[in-house]
Amino acid sequence: MNTAGIDWEAYLSRTRWFGGKGRPFRVGDVRQLAELSDGVDDLRATVYLVTVEYSDDEGGSERYQVPLSSYDEPQDRIAYAFVGSVETDSGLRHVYDGVHDRAAMRIWLEGFVDAEQTGTAERGGLRFHRVAGTTLDPELVPSPLTGEQSNSSLRFDDTAIMKVFRKVSPGVNPDIEIHEVLTRGGSADIAALFGWVEIDLDGGEGVLQLAMIQQFLRTATDGFELATGSVRTLLADLELSVEESGGDFAGEAARLGEALAAVHLMLRESFPVESRGADSTSELAGQMIARLEQAARIVPEIEPYGDRLRAAYNAVCELGRLDVQRVHGDLHLGQTLRTTEGWKLVDFEGEPGRPFAERVLPDSPWRDVAGMLRSFDYAARVVELSAVGADEPEAALRAQRAREWSARARRHFLEGYVASLGEDAGSESERGVLLDAYVADKAVYEAVYEKRNRPTWIGIPLAALERIGTR
Structure with missing residues (x-):
């Protein structure tokens, strides 16, 4: 379908998932990847690969997947998702955001159903894969979810959820790769993978x-x-200690640590594991120091902690060894779900800004642990900072209780994780060095982010940096 009638720049700018908002850009290449039809009415479900080129100092380009649906007649039921009208050989076509079109997304569901018996099915140029032992009802009703940013998701009744990747690049997506391995391994700590969609790009990409x-x-x-x-419950009655409060999170934190350990152990069994030498620890420390120096130019408030942070990073060099494996790569509380069956880890894509080739590289599992420790700290401080109208003594007690909640949650999470790993957790001194370094590295990143986006929150990562090297 000719898309000349679509104002791609305007369309991308108003979506939630487009990552280039605020940057000058133009749409370059628009490539049609696939076209699917329901065989009943005039619906065409088309998938495009759109290349965005940036003209600021950072420059570069990105590619986005854009599923569209089009009809001969306007569709009032999805008028809110209207993208534009285009002229075709058969006349005017009315184009809509395909993710918001239930009829279009039902065709994708049919592709997964077709693949159930053989494991793979072709439909409209797309290749649908299924994991054996899973079943999908073709009558499931798709509904787009709101609130997401980098990707788009649809719920199929209470049975399945489909994540449509928006910013894409060639290669194996770690979210699919890891979920497939953990699903086939019988992991109880994730949402089981049912299948995925892919296509071979022209030109050998x-x-x-x-x-x-x-x-x-x-x-x-x-x-x-x-x-x-949990923190709000605690701070509602400041006379109670964390242990006495209904807001104690220690048990949940410990169980979450156990879930992460189980996932890390299964990843160790399923992917290559390396024990790297002194060159690796020196390189890791050097990368952390470089990030610190770059961050200090943006956030001068970091500099008073500079010597202690460099000492924490240099201590990594002295370890002389670094054990690495596949990890989550971007772990925090927002990447976890608590269900009646326990904690589940989600979104194994890794850091969204990095290419796949980097995201799938082995890393230290302590990076995941550090990310979760920082997330507990954020949970406590965000609630504390949201309080208004408290006098000085009450504000001080509120801050103390928040610190106690964070420290207790972090301690129990770490204890649950280490106990579940057993001998694989390494020595206490070694993991202490790695955790100090990874927590500091994460907090430095947070300080830059808060300085640029939420300056009133910069005290959260700065307080964490102040604690480094004081154990």
């Missing part, structure tokens, strides 16, 4: 993975929301 469908966790509660709710 390789495979492009477009979407994944997995178990919908009907009873799930977002981990960060659960943690902040």
Whole structure:
């Protein structure tokens, strides 16, 4: 379909998932990847690969997957998702955002159903894969979810959820790769993978993975929301200690640590594991120091902690060894769900800004642990900072209780994790060095982010940096 009638720049700018907002850009190449039809009415479900080129100092380009649907007649039911009208050989076509079109997304569901018996099915140029032993009802009703940013998701009743990747690049998506391995391994700590969609790009670029469908966790509660709710309960009665309060999160934190350990152990069994030498620890320390120096130019408030942070990074060099494996790569409470069956880890894509080739590299599992420790700290401090109208003594007690909640949650999470790993956790001194370094590295990143986006929150990472080297 000719898309000359679509104002791509305007369309991208108003979507939630476009990552280039605020940057000058133009749409370059628009490539049609696939076209699917339901065989009943005039619906065409088309998938495009759109290249965005930036003209600021940072420059560069990105590619986005854009599923569209088009009809001969306007569709009032999805008028809110209207993209534009285009002239075709058969007349005017009315174009809509395909993710918001139930009829279009039902065709994707049919592709997954077709693949159930053989494991793979072709439809409209797309290749649908299924994990054996899973079943999908073709009558499931798709509904787009709101609130997401970097990707788009649809819920199929209470059975499945499909994540449509927006910013894409050739190669194996780690979210699919890890979920497949953990699902086939019988992990109880994730939402099981049902299948995924991919296509081979022309020109020898390789495979492009477009979407994944997995178990919908009907009873799930977002981990960060659960943690902040716990802090609010604690701070509602400041006379009670954390242990006495109904807001104690220690048990949940310990169980979350156990879940992460189980996932890390299964990843160790399923992917290559390396024990790297002194060159690796020196390189890691050098990278952390470079990030610190760059951050200090943006956040001068970091500099008073500079000597202690450099000492924490240099201590990594002295270890002389670094054990690495596949990890989550971007772990925090927002990447966890609490269900009636326990904690589940989600979104194994890794850091969104990094290319796949970097995201799939082995890393220290302590990076995941550090990310979660920082997230507990954020949960406590965000609730504390949201309080208004407290006098000075009450504000001081509120801050103390928040620190106690964070320290207790972090301690129990770490204890649960280490106990579950057993001998694989290494020595206490070694993990102490690595955790200090990774926590500091994460807090330095947070300080830059808060300085640029939420300057009133910069005290959260700065307080963490102040604690480094004081154990």
